[in-house]
Every structure is written in structure tokens, then in C-alpha cells.
Amino acid sequence: MLNTLRTIVQEVSAAPDLQAALNIIVQRVREAMETEVCSVYLYDAEQTRYTLMATEGLNKKAVGVARLSQSEGLIGQVGLREEPINLKEASSHPKYRYIKETGEEKFHAFLGVPIIHHRMILGVLVVQQKDQRRFDEHEEAFLVTMSAQLAGVIAHAEATGSLHVTVNTQKTARFQGTPGATGVSIGEAVVVAPVADLGAVPDRTCHDVKKELESLDLALEAVRSEMKATADKLSGHLPAEEQALFDVYLRMLDDNALGLEIKNRVKQGNWAPGALRQVIDEHVRNFEMMDDAYMRERAVDVKDLGRRVLASIQQHDQESITYPDQTVLISEELTASMLADVPREKLAGLVSIQGSSNSHAAILARALGIPTVMGAVDLPYHKMSSKQLIVDGNLGLVYASPSRELLEHYQAVVEEEKEFTEGLEAISDLPCVTLDEHRLPLWVNTGLMTDTVRSLDRGAEGVGLYRTEVPFMLRERFPSEAEQEKIYRQQLEAFSPRPVTMRTLDVGGDKALSYFPIEEDNPFLGWRGIRVTLDHPEIFLVQVRAMLKASVGLDNLRIMLPMVTSVFEVEEALHLIHRAHGEVLSEGLPVMMPPVGVMIEVPAAVYQVRELAQRVDFLSIGSNDLTQYLLAVDRNNPRVADLYHSFHPAVLQALRKIVEDGHKEGRTVGICGEMAGDPVASVLLLAMGFDMLSMSATNLLKVKWALRKITMERAKEILDDVMTLDNSQVIRSSLELALCREGLGKVMGIKSKRFSC
The missing domain is CATH 3.50.30.10 (Phosphohistidine domain)
Incomplete structure (x- = not known):
């Protein structure tokens, strides 16, 4: 069954359109399961009905004609229940619905499985048989697996627009x-597409066939010449059978072999790189389906040939996009x-x-x-x-x-x-003050000089997060102390006398340096943030010295430590910062000791806020990571994106606790994650008592406009109301509705359309 499944998946992946893919599936599944009927019904969410789209065993004239409503018949029940239905006698089921045009009355056994993609029902895959019997667990497992593969095919067909050709309705x-x-x-x-990455090459309509063919000819000839030269160079060092492979590859690139196939695809309308990818993919699949292990391994060689030709095409093709x-x-x-x-x-x-x-x-x-x-x-x-x-x-x-x-x-x-947005420019130079005169400074997150210019234009009052890892990511080696000093000086001068909070190097997780690879099975729970720099004090000391030297005569530097989980880490980092400060002073530079703060990003820090606050000058919440770790959801994984929610009750309770505990120790508490730049969330953060919000410059004026339109008293009432709720979606909806009633619907963009504000 595994080999059969692999073969079917490869055939389906190579199908030119959705209808061809459906036809392949019903034919191959029927053969593999040795049953009399296999059919696919697709669901149209707009019409709320199922349509028979392909079948082997039922009346072909029923394709595109036989339809069932969302809850009608066994097909509708499979979709509603979102699980398989396996029956020895289909007609005995109370929901059985006979469709005359299909001619299915002679079939008794029924197995239907839902086709689901990202929680959305796309259709139902069905097998039927004349004998009265239940399909066994292996057959059911095979059909479930097949439906999962079909789900991706249908989703892709929707995206490319080929689905509506079949079902006569365009689906977004x-x-x-x-x-x-x-x-x-x-x-x-x-x-x-990146250079020489065959898998990333898109299909594109060819507007000049002659030019594409000329480009392809040049590339094929260049690769053939390169391979001949390599074969000659290695002729005395390779066994005869290995040497013979070069001859095979040269023949494959001949105008009567792969070259001809690629040219035919170009003549059919695809550009040369896309035609190359299609042909190479087909041959790779053919090799991978062979029973002989040696021949299967030749698929790798075909891929290599394809990459070589693509690199040559890209090198010779000077036409800009x-x-x-x-x-x-x-x-x-x-x-x-x-x-x-x-x-x-x-x-x-x-x-x-x-x-x-x-x-x-x-x-x-x-x-x-x-x-x-x-x-x-x-x-x-x-x-x-x-x-x-x-x-x-x-x-x-x-x-x-x-x-x-x-x-x-x-x-x-x-x-x-x-x-x-254009109307917001009028408030650029105005302070962020609520209607009842509560002042809340708005700072910005930066990492590039382009951020700086936009931030100053929008009236930023300081930098709550300068990502020092960005200059590291833009290089192929660690920047020197002098290079770092120059970069940091530009930031500090640009914002002077406004404060600039520089986060020490924060790499690991999803932020990698090509010259400092960190390979881990679970990088977000691994070696990242303060853990890396404490293990490499030579990196940490150089960076801190560069920051201190850059601040000479400006004195607007603040240093912030990321990913802190314990008091010990803070004490160790402070020891190194004081050491760096002493070293800079010994060079004769009049540098003040800057304020030092920590980022509250993990649950461990949430419960040590007071102890941490006793050792530093300020606290700042990284709401992105804090939400991720509290909810155990990778914030960069789209498959669990629906579970990542900043308005989760646990997140809101944690934020409130951090502010209260930080204030008990007399420390300011800011927040610099994406939540701070959400105008809707900013109302809650205002009510919680945050001392500063730091965000992308793009969102600063929206947040300022929203907070200038509400009172602190009303914000606290809204906060008290949502803190009694236990569902993040309900919290968001309730909050948006409350803000709509306050006349703040404009800052919510697409989300505000749920309400008639």
C-alpha cells in the first residue's frame, strides 16, 4: 500500500490540472483497493453543496450534475462529522439519499472520508462495493491518507484558478x-527565484519564444562543454563505469533528449526556466518510482543536471524582470x-x-x-x-x-x-495625551537607519528597542568594536537627547548568523539571547564597550538584556557591563554608567519581576516571545497561527502582574512587542499602567491617534470588562466593539468591518 500510495501521489502531483488529478485518483484508488467504485465530491462553500466531480464505477454522465446540499445524504454526513463513515449496507443508514442519475443502487458497501485542509471541508472521497461488507481498517487508513494528499491538490487548484473552470464558480x-x-x-x-534553485522556479508565460529558445541553447551548450571538460580532466582517475556516466549525461542533454522536451514546453508557452523545471521534475519522478535502487539514485544526477542548466540560463539571461x-x-x-x-x-x-x-x-x-x-x-x-x-x-x-x-x-x-494615514500627519508633533490628560510616551523599535528617519518624522520620543543583531545579520563576520561603535553612534546621535535602548546581541531561535551557526532541534528553547552572550563574554564585552564609547557626550544610552530567566544571569551580565565600563574609563573616555534593564519574555521572568527589578533600572516586556512561551505556540508557524493570540486571558493576566510588580519596586515598565503597535491593544496597555509603548514607526501615529481619543477612566472600564472574559476571540471582539462605540473604528482596518462603527 505504501508503494501504491507513493506512486499515486507522484502521478497526481504531475497532473496538468485539477480535473486530471481527480480522474487519476478515482482510477488508481479503485484499482489499489480492488473495489468497484471510487468517487470524489467537492464542496462549494458559497453554494453550500457537494458536486460529484470524478468517478470510476458510477454513471459518468452524473459528473458535474449530481449534487447534494451541505447536510444531505451520506456525503453530507461525512462532511458535517468530519470523520469517516464505513457501512456494510449504505441504504440502511437513516441519512442515506439515493441519487438516481449516478446508478449507485446496486452498490451496498460504503466508505466515505472527508477532504480537509486547514480545518476547512473541501469535499468527500468515497469508495463503494456491491458486496455487503465493512471496509477493513487498512483500507480505511489508506483512503484517509489519500484524502489528505488530495486536500493539498484542491487547495493549490483554488489558488491557481483552475478549480472554478470545473465547478463553474470562482473560489477565492x-x-x-x-x-x-x-x-x-x-x-x-x-x-x-534564488540563483540555481530549480525547485523555486515559477511558471511564467513566454512572450518571446525565439529569445527563450536562444537562451536555452546557450545554456545547454555551456553545460555540455563544462561536462566534457570535467570528463577529460578526470578520465585517468575514474573507473570505466563511472566515466561512462558522463557520456550518459551528455546524451541526456542532447537536442534529441531532454533538450528537445524542454524546447517543446517553451513552444507551448512556458519560459525556459519553467519548462526546464517541469521536464526535470518528470524525469526525477520516473527515476524515483523505479524498483532498482541504483536507478532510483540516478534521480539525484538528473536534479544536478537541471541545476547546472538553470544556473547557465540565469547567467546568460540579462533581461530584467x-x-x-x-x-x-x-x-x-x-x-x-x-x-x-x-x-x-x-x-x-x-x-x-x-x-x-x-x-x-x-x-x-x-x-x-x-x-x-x-x-x-x-x-x-x-x-x-x-x-x-x-x-x-x-x-x-x-x-x-x-x-x-x-x-x-x-x-x-x-x-x-x-x-x-495621510490625515495622521497633523498629529506628528503632538504628545500622546488622553482626553483626561494622562501622558503616555510612545517610543519606536529600530534596527536600520531607514527606521530612524521614519521614526523622527512621526514624533517618536525615544527608542524602546534597537535591535543590535541587525548589523550582525548584514555581515559575513562579526563586526569589529570600531564598526559597532560607528553604527551605534549614528543611532544615538540621531535621537539625541531622546533615550535609545540598545538590546544586547539576541541571536538564536529564528535569528541566525551565517558565520555563527547554531544547529538545534528546538532552537526557541535552546541557546539564544543572553545565554549565547554569557557563554561568549568576548562578544558581549566588545559590544558593550562599543555602546559605551558611542554614547560619549550624548549620555542617552540604555542597555537591555534579552531572554532573561534568572537573577543569576542578570548579576553575571551586570558584572561584565561594569567591567566594560571600567575598561572604557581606563582609556580616558568620560562615559556615564547607563541604565540597564531586562526583557520579560519567558514565564520564569514573570514570576521573578520583583527580584529582577531590585537589580536593574527598568523593565521591558517582549510581548511576542512572552505570548509564544506562555501559550506554547511557535509564533512563526502558520499552522498554529490561530492559537497564537495576544489577547489570551493568560497573556493579559501576565502583563498586568508584571506592571504591578515592577511598580511596587519603583521601576518603569515598558512594552516593545507587536502588541504595543496595535491601536486596539494599546488601550488595554494604557489602562494597565505601562510607562511607555515602543513599536514600529509605521504604527506610531495610529496608536497616538487612538489614545488621544479616549480617557484613562474609560480605558480602565474596558480593561475591567475584558479581564472577566475567558476566550481570546471574544476578548478581541468585545474590545473592538467597545472601541467602535468610542469612535475609534478607523484604526482597526479590516477587523473593524465586523461592526457597523
């Missing part, structure tokens, strides 16, 4: 990622260089299949104010070129092939957002 494909940068954009997809006016840039993993290639005025949105909200691309996107979604792992980006996309950076969603209603809705949101 929705893909969940994680928010990278807030905002909403609508634009045309441009897919970019044409970027539309509203470009949504998509890549398997976005890099800063990819962003730099797009004219800033044309870059509307970003989507990365891999990566997280802390990746350099996401940080840069936030600095530039470009709506971004990271980690959209299910998005079939190969098929997205030139398609219209909606990027919702607020919720981490990407919509492909949007319906007219959804498009109109988001267009209205984009327009409202634009008008509202």
Missing part, C-alpha cells in the same frame, strides 16, 4: 501565514537584495513562503511600511506569476483569485487606510 483561495509588516495591499504577483505598478513580490524566501531590485514606488506588498516576522526582509518591510506576509507555506507560488493577490499584513493572510466582493471590500479598506 485563502492562505494563512504570519504578519510580517502591517497594512493591506492589492497588486500583481511577481515571483522571484518587468515590475508592474502594484508589484506583490513573492519568493520561497525573500531577501533584502530582492527587495532592493524593485523600484520603491512600485513595491506594494511582499509574500515569503519561508521566514518569520524577525527575518531581515520582514524588518526591512516594516521600516519601509510595505504590507508583508511571511511563512505562507501552503501558497503554490510557482503558479502565482501575474495573478492578482490581496496581501493582508494585519492578519497574515494572502488571497489569490479574489472574488469581486472581496476585492471591492479590500479596495475600500486600502483607500480608507490611505486617507486616514
Whole structure:
């Protein structure tokens, strides 16, 4: 069964469209299970009904005609229950519904399994048999496994637009990622692939066949020449059978072999890299399906040939990508260089299949104010070129092939957002003061000089988090003390006399340095943050000395320690900071000892706030990690994105406790996670008594506008109300409704549409 399953999956993956994939599945599953009927019913959520889309064994004329409502018949029951139904005699079930046009009256045994993708029912896969018998557990397990594979195929078909051709209705494909940068954009997809990465090459329509064929010919000839040269060089050092492989590969690249197949695909309309990927993938699958182990291993060689040809095509192809006016840039993993290639005025949105909200691309996107979604792992980006996309950076969603209603809705949101943002410039120089005169300073999170310029334009009162790891991530080695001093000086001077809080090097988890690899099975619970720098005092001391020297004559430096879990770590770090301070003083530099604080990011720190506060000058909450660790949810994993919620009752209770305990020790308490930049959340943070909110510069004016429209008294009433609730979704909805009633609906963007504010 495992070999059969593998073969079916490979055939389905190679199918040109959804209908072909469905036909393959019903045919192959029927053969594999030696049953008389296999059928697929797809569910249309808009019409709330199932349609028979493919069958082997029932009347073919019923395909596209036989329909059942959401709760009708055994098909409807499988979907409603979201679990298999296995019956010896289908007609004995009280929900049995006979569909005349299918001719299924002669079949008695029934096994139906739901097709589910991200909790959404997509359809039902069914097998039937004339004999009265229950399908055994192995058969049921096989069909469940098959339905899981089919779910991905259907989801991809929705995204590429091929599904509506079959079912006569366009379905919007929705893909969940994680928010990278807030905002909403609508634009045309441009897919970019890294150099020589065959798997990342998208399909793209070929507009100049002659030019594509010329590029392909040059690449094939270049690779053939390279392989001949390699074969000649190694001729006296390889066994005859190994030497013969070079001849085989050269023949494969011949114009009558792979070369011809690729050219035919180009003539059919695909550009050369896409045609190359399709042909190589087919041959790799063929090799991998062979019984002989030696021949299966040749799949690796075919992949290598494909990568060589692709690298040559990319090297010879000098044509630059044409970027539309509203470009949504998509890549398997976005890099800063990819962003730099797009004219800033044309870059509307970003989507990365891999990566997280802390990746350099996401940080840069936030600095530039470009709506971004990271980690959209299910998005079939190969098929997205030139398609219209909606990027919702607020919720981490990407919509492909949007319906007219959804498009109109988001267009209205984009327009409202634009008008509202432009109107906010009037309050840039005004303080953040509530209607009843409560003052709450708004600071910014920075990491690049582009952040600094935007922050000052929006009236930032200080820096609550300067990510010192960013300069480390932009280099191929550790920056020297002098290099760090220069970088830090720029930040301190730009904001002077405003305070600048510099977080000591925070790597590990999802923030890696190429020259300092940290390989761990569970990096978020591993060697990261303060743990790394305490284990490497030479890195820590150099960084602290650079910070201190950069602050000479400015005295606006604050140092913050990340990922603290114990008093011992703080005491050890303080010892090193004082040592560095003494070393700088010994060089004759008049440096004041800066305030030192800690980040409260893990549950252990939550319960030691008072002890930690007795040893430092200030506290700051990293709400992103704190939420992640309290809820045991990887905040960068889109598969559990629905479980990551800053309004979870446990998170709110922890935040309130931290503020209260910090104030009992006379320490200021700030917050610098994404929650601080959420205008909705900022009302709760105001009521809890935070002394400072630090956020992306993009969100600063929205938060200021919201807090200037409410009283501290009303904010506390809202906080008291939501603290009695025990469901994060209900808390969010209740909070938004309360703010709508206060006239603050504008800052909630797409989420406010749930209410008629």
C-alpha cells in the first residue's frame, strides 16, 4: 500500500490540472483497493453543496450534475462529522439519499472520508462495493491518507484558478501565514527565484519564444562543454563505469533528449526556466518510482543536471524582470537584495513562503511600511506569476483569485487606510495625551537607519528597542568594536537627547548568523539571547564597550538584556557591563554608567519581576516571545497561527502582574512587542499602567491617534470588562466593539468591518 500510495501521489502531483488529478485518483484508488467504485465530491462553500466531480464505477454522465446540499445524504454526513463513515449496507443508514442519475443502487458497501485542509471541508472521497461488507481498517487508513494528499491538490487548484473552470464558480483561495509588516495591499504577483534553485522556479508565460529558445541553447551548450571538460580532466582517475556516466549525461542533454522536451514546453508557452523545471521534475519522478535502487539514485544526477542548466540560463539571461505598478513580490524566501531590485514606488506588498516576522526582509518591510506576509507555506507560488493577490499584513493572510466582493471590500479598506494615514500627519508633533490628560510616551523599535528617519518624522520620543543583531545579520563576520561603535553612534546621535535602548546581541531561535551557526532541534528553547552572550563574554564585552564609547557626550544610552530567566544571569551580565565600563574609563573616555534593564519574555521572568527589578533600572516586556512561551505556540508557524493570540486571558493576566510588580519596586515598565503597535491593544496597555509603548514607526501615529481619543477612566472600564472574559476571540471582539462605540473604528482596518462603527 505504501508503494501504491507513493506512486499515486507522484502521478497526481504531475497532473496538468485539477480535473486530471481527480480522474487519476478515482482510477488508481479503485484499482489499489480492488473495489468497484471510487468517487470524489467537492464542496462549494458559497453554494453550500457537494458536486460529484470524478468517478470510476458510477454513471459518468452524473459528473458535474449530481449534487447534494451541505447536510444531505451520506456525503453530507461525512462532511458535517468530519470523520469517516464505513457501512456494510449504505441504504440502511437513516441519512442515506439515493441519487438516481449516478446508478449507485446496486452498490451496498460504503466508505466515505472527508477532504480537509486547514480545518476547512473541501469535499468527500468515497469508495463503494456491491458486496455487503465493512471496509477493513487498512483500507480505511489508506483512503484517509489519500484524502489528505488530495486536500493539498484542491487547495493549490483554488489558488491557481483552475478549480472554478470545473465547478463553474470562482473560489477565492485563502492562505494563512504570519504578519510580517502591517497594512493591506492589492497588486500583481511577481515571483522571484534564488540563483540555481530549480525547485523555486515559477511558471511564467513566454512572450518571446525565439529569445527563450536562444537562451536555452546557450545554456545547454555551456553545460555540455563544462561536462566534457570535467570528463577529460578526470578520465585517468575514474573507473570505466563511472566515466561512462558522463557520456550518459551528455546524451541526456542532447537536442534529441531532454533538450528537445524542454524546447517543446517553451513552444507551448512556458519560459525556459519553467519548462526546464517541469521536464526535470518528470524525469526525477520516473527515476524515483523505479524498483532498482541504483536507478532510483540516478534521480539525484538528473536534479544536478537541471541545476547546472538553470544556473547557465540565469547567467546568460540579462533581461530584467518587468515590475508592474502594484508589484506583490513573492519568493520561497525573500531577501533584502530582492527587495532592493524593485523600484520603491512600485513595491506594494511582499509574500515569503519561508521566514518569520524577525527575518531581515520582514524588518526591512516594516521600516519601509510595505504590507508583508511571511511563512505562507501552503501558497503554490510557482503558479502565482501575474495573478492578482490581496496581501493582508494585519492578519497574515494572502488571497489569490479574489472574488469581486472581496476585492471591492479590500479596495475600500486600502483607500480608507490611505486617507486616514495621510490625515495622521497633523498629529506628528503632538504628545500622546488622553482626553483626561494622562501622558503616555510612545517610543519606536529600530534596527536600520531607514527606521530612524521614519521614526523622527512621526514624533517618536525615544527608542524602546534597537535591535543590535541587525548589523550582525548584514555581515559575513562579526563586526569589529570600531564598526559597532560607528553604527551605534549614528543611532544615538540621531535621537539625541531622546533615550535609545540598545538590546544586547539576541541571536538564536529564528535569528541566525551565517558565520555563527547554531544547529538545534528546538532552537526557541535552546541557546539564544543572553545565554549565547554569557557563554561568549568576548562578544558581549566588545559590544558593550562599543555602546559605551558611542554614547560619549550624548549620555542617552540604555542597555537591555534579552531572554532573561534568572537573577543569576542578570548579576553575571551586570558584572561584565561594569567591567566594560571600567575598561572604557581606563582609556580616558568620560562615559556615564547607563541604565540597564531586562526583557520579560519567558514565564520564569514573570514570576521573578520583583527580584529582577531590585537589580536593574527598568523593565521591558517582549510581548511576542512572552505570548509564544506562555501559550506554547511557535509564533512563526502558520499552522498554529490561530492559537497564537495576544489577547489570551493568560497573556493579559501576565502583563498586568508584571506592571504591578515592577511598580511596587519603583521601576518603569515598558512594552516593545507587536502588541504595543496595535491601536486596539494599546488601550488595554494604557489602562494597565505601562510607562511607555515602543513599536514600529509605521504604527506610531495610529496608536497616538487612538489614545488621544479616549480617557484613562474609560480605558480602565474596558480593561475591567475584558479581564472577566475567558476566550481570546471574544476578548478581541468585545474590545473592538467597545472601541467602535468610542469612535475609534478607523484604526482597526479590516477587523473593524465586523461592526457597523
